[in-house]
Amino acid sequence: MDSAPHSEAAAAGQSCPRCGGPLTARTVKSAFWSATGVVVVEDIPAHVCDACVEQFYDDRVSDALRRLAEQGFPADQASRQMVVPVFSLSGRIVDAPPLPEDVFLE
Numbered sequence: 001m002d003s004a005p006h007s008e009a010a011a012a013g014q015s016c017p018r019c020g021g022p023l024t025a026r027t028v029k030s031a032f033w034s035a036t037g038v039v040v041v042e043d044i045p046a047h048v049c050d051a052c053v054e055q056f057y058d059d060r061v062s063d064a065l066r067r068l069a070e071q072g073f074p075a076d077q078a079s080r081q082m083v084v085p086v087f088s089l090s091g092r093i094v095d096a097p098p099l100p101e102d103v104f105l106e
């Protein structure tokens with residue numbers, strides 16, 4: 001139990017557990033898949049790595065997110081609704097020989 005992603009304890013002033021970069025306190029939003037579709041949670045207090053952009057949550061924040069997930073993200077508690085564009089990769093995958101990783105398409 002207690003294996004939620006990014007639940008490693010991180011406090012302001014500490015360095016990133018992943019890469020050692022500096023952490024900055026920010027309020028972030030994140031998307032989750034619920035049983036019925038994608039939901040967005042905003043106003044999440046997080047520590048964000050300035051180097052690798054990884055986000056870390058305090059235990060109390062992780063607990064709040066876990067409770068919301070365990071409740072199935074009840075629609076009647078949503079603070080607002082968003083329309084989300086959905087894209088398909090069908091027809092977008094180009095059949096071309098692989099390029100070296102340091103080459104960018106223009």
Ligand SMILES: [Zn+2]
Nearest residue numbers: 016019049052
């Ligand atoms: Zn990092």
